Amino acid sequence: MGQTLRKPEIINMARREGKVTVDGLVDHFGVTPQTIRRDLTELAEDGKLERVHGGAILPSGTVNIGYNERRQINLTAKVDIARQCARYIPHGSSLLLNIGTTTEAVATELLNHQGLLVVTNNINIAVTLSGNPDANVIVTGGSLRRSDGGLVGSLATQTIEQFKFDYAIIGCSALSDDGDILDFDIQEVGVTKSIIQQSREVFLVADGSKFDRSAPVRVGSLADVDMFFTDLPLSPASAALCDQSGTRVRYAGQDYSKLDDLDP
Structure with missing residues (x-):
């Protein structure tokens, strides 16, 4: 699966589970940890996820995420x-x-x-x-x-x-x-x-x-x-x-x- 399709699925997984991990995404997509880390970094730079140790979460801030x-x-x-x-x-x-x-x-x-x-x-x-x-x-x-x-x-x-x-x-x-x-x-x-x-x-x-x-x-x-x-x-x-x-x-x-x- 290419990055264009992978990123939306990563966001959907984060919405369902609250957090995604590098190891879990590697197993899910069958790609290297470096590929997943790059995906998560780019999603964080776009404000769609927040990087944490070992993975990423939905972004925090001063406003709650949607109901x-x-x-x-x-x-x-x-x-x-x-x-x-x-x-x-x-x-x-x-x-x-x-x-x-x-x-x-x-x-x-x-x-x-x-x-x-x-x-x-x-x-x-x-x-x-x-x-x-x-x-x-x-x-x-x-x-x-x-x-x-x-x-x-x-x-x-x-x-x-x-x-x-x-x-x-x-x-x-x-x-x-x-x-x-x-x-x-x-x-x-x-x-x-x-x-x-x-x-x-x-x-x-x-x-x-x-x-x-x-x-x-x-x-x-x-x-x-x-x-x-x-x-x-x-x-x-x-x-x-x-x-x-x-x-x-x-x-x-x-x-x-x-x-x-x-x-x-």
Whole structure:
């Protein structure tokens, strides 16, 4: 396959998986590592990818990538993470799900839960949970972010402050090596901080592609989270922070039923 055809496929692979590696691309295309490195360098120079050690990722910056692209990144991992998270939500719980493609996946996994009270600032989640006839779904006010169906701003915060949730399920745009939870929209961050304050337990759901990304606004820290659901090992600093703060880490696909008897 020539470079003209190879480059678009490399970008599509990065969109699906969040990251591409030199070794993986060599195996996929049957070309030399030098050829792949040249492709990745040229794609980075064009602003379509960002070079990292051993490969490349979708470009970071001060603006998030498109919603439809985010939905496709690590889709299988997001579903696995969502299933793991849903196991820890008992029937009859009150919970909040915020904006994010992984929290949307969690909503799908809650369709058979009974007696839920769900508050969300995500129009897509509200539509999904309308398929659960036994769930009471409340949508916050706020300014509509048309790009992804999110509701942000002071009206969203005011709605959230009227509740004390059993569980909050939040996503993030990026996670730094030292455990900082990061996002792009300062208005969304303000809402998320109020969610954390109004919840008895906070669950973070984020796949490993977030470990390689960067975002400019700090939401909080892994120390603020009770349980973190992901699919890849954490950095040493983040793992140490979780150990010190008592944040439990759950990896998608692993069975923790003998440790936590919270299956609904």
